[in-house]
Amino acid sequence: MKKTLSIVAVVVILVIGYLGWSTYPKLDLISGFAAKSVASGHFIDQRPLSVIAAQDNDIKLVDWATNTINEAGKLATASVNGLKERKAIYREGIGATLINDDFDETQPYLVPKRLKSKIGLYPYGNVKPPDTVFSNVNYKSLNAAVANAFDVSNEKIKRSRAVVVIYKDRIIAEKxxxxxxxxxxxxxxxxxxxxxxxxxxxxxxxxxxxxxxxxxxxxxxxxxxxxxxxxxxxxxxxxxxxxxxxxxxxxxxxxxxxxxxxxxxxxxxxxxxxxxxxxxxxxxxxxxxxxxxxxxxxxxxxxxxxxxxxxxxxxxxxxxxxxxxxxxxxxxxxxxxxxxxxxxxxxxxxxxxxxxxxxxxxxxxxxxxxxxxxxxxxxxxxxxxxxxxxxxxxxxxxxxxxxxxxxxxxxxxxxxxxxxxxxxxxxxxxxxxxxxxxxxxxxxxxx
The missing domain is CATH 3.40.710.10 (DD-peptidase/beta-lactamase superfamily)
Structure with missing residues (x-):
């Protein structure tokens, strides 16, 4: 009995050792992906941390990461059980950047100059024009096709976030x-x-x-x-x-x-x-x-x-x-x-x-x-x-x-x-x- 237990213990130790050996090098990438994803999703699109964790970071291994957001510093950090902590910084105009320990967070930085938006109808402006009804479009079938691209209830099968269908410069379906x-x-x-x-x-x-x-x-x-x-x-x-x-x-x-x-x-x-x-x-x-x-x-x-x-x-x-x-x-x-x-x-x-x-x-x-x-x-x-x-x-x-x-x-x-x-x-x-x-x-x- 003792011999059997010893063999089992050795096998368990070997398995744990192998998993640690094969997985540890990935931790830097896991926490890096997570930190960058959190910083970008939160500061660019104002998504809550809970949404980012449940959706954007719901990827095998990446979901191991524990994430935090520093609102004042515009920073996101991530680690796996306290290991391989990574940090991403958000800077207005150039988005989130995954940084290392040598990066000077206080250094000044350049931002691109942007042109002003033109007022007008989409696509040459940002105002959606009144619906144009095309006689050759079966809107019932079209809307059904677009709806079919999305999950029902809380399923995670199709996982679509947005669909826009543009025909002859007009948005004919959007969900x-x-x-x-x-x-x-x-x-x-x-x-x-x-x-x-x-x-x-x-x-x-x-x-x-x-x-x-x-x-x-x-x-x-x-x-x-x-x-x-x-x-x-x-x-x-x-x-x-x-x-x-x-x-x-x-x-x-x-x-x-x-x-x-x-x-x-x-x-x-x-x-x-x-x-x-x-x-x-x-x-x-x-x-x-x-x-x-x-x-x-x-x-x-x-x-x-x-x-x-x-x-x-x-x-x-x-x-x-x-x-x-x-x-x-x-x-x-x-x-x-x-x-x-x-x-x-x-x-x-x-x-x-x-x-x-x-x-x-x-x-x-x-x-x-x-x-x-x-x-x-x-x-x-x-x-x-x-x-x-x-x-x-x-x-x-x-x-x-x-x-x-x-x-x-x-x-x-x-x-x-x-x-x-x-x-x-x-x-x-x-x-x-x-x-x-x-x-x-x-x-x-x-x-």
Whole structure:
């Protein structure tokens, strides 16, 4: 009996030891995700801590974290049973930033200058116009399709937060989960990549940047990386080494929750493949693109302003805020917040071939470039946009292209149907939300 108990005790100790060995390195990322999520959700969208814990941070392992908010200091902290405490600071104008112990919280910082909102009807203003009744829209079917995207009662199956359907520039359907409305700012995650990509289109339209030249990165000029162009980076086709796998500690998670200068993480990676031969999705690449954008301006203030005055505010996305890393550069891969309606405006810019109320912000050639498949992506990816060219969504038109973000964020642009469909939520296509079915039902209601 004693021998059996001893064996059991050894097994238990080994199991506990293994769990501790395998889990402890993740604690820094767990508390980092939690602290950043709490700071952003609370100070950007005024969500209570209880809501953030029950919804935004209701993710395996992340839900281990204990979180606190310091209202006066505009800080959020998180730890796992007192271990690996992390801190995120909110600063008006540039959002929440996950910081380390070396960060000086009292240092002055620059904020982007914003354009004033224009008074007018959506989408060129923020006032929703009177309902336009289209004879070819089955509103009963449309509203049913939109309602079907949301959970009933307290279920956590679909977990949608917002849906906005825009047809011929008019919002024809709109619905929000309890606690959310048309003023709620929601994190787009990787939809932010499409914003970053569009800024190169703005520079190209202004005649200030050639994406086909080698990327302007001094550190690459003495090795094979000197062949990599901005075009390769925009298409996730650079051949640089990168691992993006959110179920484990990887390049992407270490960048988002540990790096001070996120744009430098991909910059320092070696070549794994020749450019334009191997498609590899990389958030590090988009943050490198943000860093390249910084290099196009003499001052940091000009860089900060450019994102808003030349694109975001110009199309009336006044709710949007792009958060920065510890160096002050925008986290162009992941940290863009805006209302569902404003995310819809971004989709409309592309639907209208880069023209916004008479002003050509992006050229039609850039829009075409954006939605042209990367040769090595099997029709899934263009230039910082996802595509349906290969029929990934079988019941949706092949001309659909879209911004896509973690946990089911989508801005779908469907030129053949003159539609933009926005979905914001907490579940993606890979873990429970049926985007093909959702889009199919919405489209079926508009003949």
């Amino acid at each position: 929000y989960a309890p606690g959310f409305n048309e003023r709620s700012k929601i994190l787009g995650w990787s939809m932010t990549k499409s914003i970053t990509g569009a800024l190169f289109g703005v520079l190209a339209q202004q005649g200030k940047y050639d994406i086909y030249k080698p990327a302007p990165i001094e550190e690459w000029q003495k090795d094979d990386r000197k062949k990599i162009t901005t075009n390769d980076l925009l298409h996730m086709n650079s051949g640089l080494e990168w691992l993006e796998e959110y179920t484990s500690i990887c390049d992407a998670t270490k960048m988002l929750f540990q790096a001070e200068d996120m744009g430098s993480v991909q910059l320092g990676k070696p070549v794994a493949f020749q450019p334009n031969t191997h498609w590899n999705y990389s958030s590090g690449t988009t943050n490198l693109l943000s860093k390249i954008l910084r290099g196009q301006f003499k001052t940091h203030q000009e860089y900060l302003d450019f994102w808003y005055t030349n694109l975001i505010d110009k199309i009336g996305m006044r709710s949007m805020i792009i958060e920065t890393d510890m160096t002050g550069n925008y986290v162009g891969s992941s940290y863009g917040w805006a209302t569902a309606r404003d995310w819809g405006k971004f989709g409309l810019l592309y639907l209208h071939q880069g023209n916004w109320n008479g002003e050509q912000i992006l050229s039609p050639e850039w829009v075409k470039y954006t939605r042209t498949p990367t040769a090595t992506s099997n029709g899934r990816y263009g230039a910082q946009f996802w595509l349906n060219a290969g029929g990934y969504f079988p019941d949706v038109p092949r001309d659909m292209y879209y911004c896509s973000g973690f946990q089911g964020q989508m801005v779908a642009i469907i030129p053949s149907r003159d539609m933009v469909i926005v979905h914001m939520g907490l579940k993606g296509n890979e873990n429970g939300f049926d985007f093909n079915g959702f889009l199919k039902e919405v489209l079926a209601a508009v003949k």
